[in-house]
Amino acid sequence: MNPVTDERIVPVTMPKWGLSMRLGKITAWIVAEGDEVKAGDDLADIETDKITGTLEAATPGTVRRIVARVGEDVPVSGTIALIAPVGVSDADLDAAVADARAVIDAGVPEDADGAGAPVVQTADVRGRKVSFAGAGAGGDVVLLIHGFGGDRDSWLFLQEPLAARHQVYALDLPGHGTSSKNLVAGAGPETPAGAGPDAPAGAGPDAPPGPDAPPGPGDPAGLLADAVVGVLDAIPASRAHLVGHSMGGAVALAVAARDPRRIASLTLIAPSGFGRQINAGYLRGFADAQTRRELKPLVGQLFADDKLVTRQVVDDLLAYKRLDGVEAALHALVLMLLGGDEQRGDSAAVLAALGDAMPVTVVWGRQDQIIPAEQAQAVAGAVRYVIEGAGHMPHMERPVEVQTAIEDTIARAG
Amino acid sequence: MGDAVVGVVANPLSGRDIRRLVTQASVFPTAEKANMIQRMLTAFGAVGVHRVLLSTDLGGISAAVFRAIGRRRGADPRWPEVEFLDGQPIRQTAQDTLDAVRRMVTAGARVIVCLGGDGTARVAASAAGDVPLLALSTGTNNVFPAVREATVAGLAAGLIATGAVPADGVTDRAKLLEVRVGGRVETALVDVATSTERHVGARAVWDPATVTELFCAFAEPDAIGLSAIAGQVRPVARHDPHGVILRLAPDAARQVLAPIAPGLVVPVGVRSIERLEAGPVYHVDARAGVIAVDGERELAFGPGERPAVRLRADGPRCVDVAAVLAASARLGLLERVRH
Amino acid sequence: MARNITYREAINEALTQEMERDDTVIVMGEDNAGGAGAPGEDDAWGGVLGVTKGLYHKFPGRVLDTPISESAFIGAAVGAATAGLRPVAELMFVDFMGVCFDQIYNQAAKFRYMFGGKAVTPVVIRTMYGAGLRAAAQHSQCLYPLFTHIPGLKVVLPATPYDAKGLLTQAIRDNDPVIFFEHKALYDMSGPVPEESYALPFGEANVVREGADVTIVTLGRMVHTSLSAAAELAASDGVQCEVIDLRTTSPLDADTVLESVEATGRLVVVDEAHPRCSIATDISALVAQRAFGALRAPIEMVTAPHTPVPFSTALEDIFIPDAQRIANAVKTVTGWNP
């Protein structure tokens, strides 16, 4: 970088959304040169091979230069705009623009995701493989726990920014991502029941494999908590801040209840178990959906603005749902989460039992169509954030505000 | 002197019975039998045979020879005229061989060559009467027919047919075993056995435990088949006037290892050994079972039907190929003067 | 979540994982292991293009080399399928169907119906197809329309490594006879493929590119040719093409095709097979019959010509439908006025 550049110039960089992202493309600029922005204001719509999303301003100031053109491929962390106070000279800005242009025009160097890129590791938790990925050095350990049907990529807008000051890990819960899918009886190898008929006469059930019979005994909630503890042991982390979304919130609470001293703070995002009401249709629909046509409208319900629901997002979810064992796992979780059409768990009681062992924060999207935001009231003793314009996925819809909530919670833990 | 006529009968079904399954007996290909006949035709032509009577079959032997004659045209030495015995329905059973040999005898054949195994030789012999018989073996699982190169056998048969070598000095009368069951009569050239099997079925006998009595016209120590049992304990030569009777029992004290079929060398219990005189009738002890002639089950018999066996000296007049060719050498019959 | 592997590796992985999961799965074909009986290394070839490499040692007794007797071993695979095995037989080139087609269309395809629903014949026949490798007329044909015509057979044509693994896994688990077409030119193409097993349902087309102006229905290798045509058209003329990869011609996902044509009103069908009685004519008839009202221009078909596949590079390159011909067809339907 050019030492001459004025420190007051703040580069707006192409964010890294997801492990495999190497470049992004601006599909539309929302601001223009000269606009004033506050932290959290929308700057530009960005599209990657995995996802499209809106980049928000991290710091207040004036947009003095737009560097990247619409439709141009920009490498991750390449500068796409410059925010600077009115006092900074045009000459300094133009110099910074030239540097930024050089990076964009050079295209993506081979090892663009070299240093600091999160490395995928696996922990063996009583015979089950649990995948997790960490980023960032120093600071406290933060473990991000996704919800029903999600995976560690759902934290792609948060993990990188949080990693600036903390060691941030995200895991795939059993039955999700690349972790073992076998949630049902015992920790066995990954062989779902073959569908092959043995005698010519008896035609076994046609593919997909795995009988439709309800899963056997075994306690999925326990298995999920074991996985989180397993990852903490594998890092290793004697003390960690937990961030749990939806079902992941209940799992975070369960882990905290097991070993309160080990959990420094809890940030619960639209956590399950704090009320009876839930969009049971979404849960069952997601577990049962077989085709893109059935899945697309369901995924739309997760977001306040379903612009985020691109074909690629639906295809990725469909690809996940077709992995062997996933259908059985999801049905087991639906049985765990629902009693009839209502929520089964009682997170409030778990939280109460924790007393004030650690600072607790709850974050909810005002427009959450899965678990109503009113249930935030039931999270006793927690600092509450209700975010406008966010549905059930505030950590993807409003990442900057969720990041703020997490940072505050970590600070309160001291 | 009349025409020098040779009869040739070939059995397309020989070498294909169940012994291919229960032992390692080989399958003697039809094409090879056809080749043997063609080699003989060349030999016959060389020594001046006028006519050959050839049996017809549905197995492809006569067809192959028929096509070969078509291709032969003027090749040297010229083949004699070949007449295919036609006009009778082919039943693909032993009856075909009997019918062919009888027609050859009535047509004045001076010598009859039969290609096959013991079974074919046995049937041909029963119809050949006094006409000299040259039994050529197709395959190695045989006792009676000679294992001989067809061309040389052809020369021998041809020399007899043309009268160049008088038959008397070069043929030997073989012994014959006659077995009667009620009104039915069968003859055997090598042996007659009583089997405890209840049905003729697949004919062959390969389990010695089922054989209780064995009558042998002759028994050579280097034979294959049931007579090999006697061949190891009481050998009898082809020219000996008598034969031998063995009574067998699996649990008999005296056990002898015998090659009773290709790849089948098994211990056989011998209870008693008795000389078989030519002429007198011997009755079989067994009350029921099947009589096997030359190792093939043929006559089933029940209680009250006591099969009778008799050794006779008036079997077929077998051509001694070596003797014929030795005579030809003495008489220079195959020598020619180049002009 | 998924690493990049090639189309060939994806197929090998599907075979390996299914053989690990179900010991009734067996693999047979000419040189599937390779070198049987010959003194050299046993797993010499692992299939003529290495697709079955490594299976021989991993699954002793379940990877069978065969003499060159397609009727016998394809028929044997069909017979074994009725007796509790799940054979994956390889007909090296689909061009060889002539020497074993009776065992496929008269035996395997008809058993269930002919025997009143009593037979189950879970056999998979993998085969290579497609031009472009200068293999000339008897090693470059498509021929999938012939199999598509036969009731009782399912016909599958993966275009990407991800689809190849998922569709082959489904084919092996499927309880009906499946003919699995692998394009020779795609073996070395790589793409993201999850490590874990997964099965893709038959009869679900894949919209590989969204677009509002023209619907391009295609399959197999032509999916990639159509995508490059669509990219050119978007950049040059701003025409947005929706590219639909059929993935299976039997069963056929008619709804996705009809839905798209009802939206765009314009259809181009791209099919590497010959023009007569092909998938192109089949889709055109379907749309003409069930979405005629939506059509704003006659249907365009881009296919190989009605000739055997030529050998010389100059001819084979113009034999195979290319992006330019597809773009021309798109321009024809967009520029058409009654």
Next chain:
Amino acid sequence: MTDTVERKSLTREDLLDVYRTMRTIREFEERVHAEFATGDIPGFVHLYAGEEASAAGVCSNLDDRDTIASTHRGHGHCIARGVDVAEMMAEIYGRKTGSCHGKGGSMHIADLSKGMLGANGIVGGGPPLICGTALAAKIKGTGGVSVAFFGDGGSNQGTTLESMNLASVWNLPAIFVAENNGYAETTSSTWSVASDNIADRAAGFGMPGVIVDGFDFFAAHEAAREAIARAREGGGPTLIEMKFTRYFGHFEGDQQTYRADEVARARAEFDCLKRFADRVTETGELSRADLDAVDAEVATLIDAAVADAKAAPLPTEADLLTDVYVRY
């Protein structure tokens, strides 16, 4: 593979079963011959009368581990394998209650649960299939054997020759039974036609080939018993050639101009049922009364089968589109 297999001899019950099977085949085919003439039976049928000893001789050695595949002349093999006779008759009448619900017809009668992989309208269609079932038995170690029946016509089909070679190369427990009735379609086998013994070809494929008198049940049974035991012991494939003469034409309605008087002669002299009855009564294993009782039983069975078939419902339009796929 397995140690030596014990060769069981035929008990009284076995012989009675054999006679019932052969008599059932004969009566079934005679009745179909008669009914066909009335025009009630659709399509065309090929009858097996005269060759009963082959089907009974082979199938009396099989058990439920084994599989057979037949030819277009398959009624005898179906009955010998235990396929329901009433259902077979209903199938020939194209009725819903038929073995294949009326969708297969005479040339495709099958019952996989009985190890009957179907009659086959394609000459030489069966041999590759039984290589497969034999391979399955070998891989699963069930000790099962598979038998392909084919005619002298089928013996010249590429599929048959390829299958015999494949069975040898893979050392499969497979038995190839060539039922040589001397007439492939109408090309009679005269002495000038170069058709060699089918059994001869076995040597070329590295397996034993035996010729059996097709009119003698005991000869057929013994040869098949040894071949099947050999296959169960891992000895590999065998070719058995049954030699006999068909009673009826190549297909019903075939005027048999090419056959002269052979049928009458064969019926009288070589009839396998008559010979079997004579043999078992001579040895006292069965009595004439036993045989007559079976004859009566079979007569009522066939009468009932025809009556039921004629009264049975035809398949409906709804049946047309079912059973094409397991799931589409």
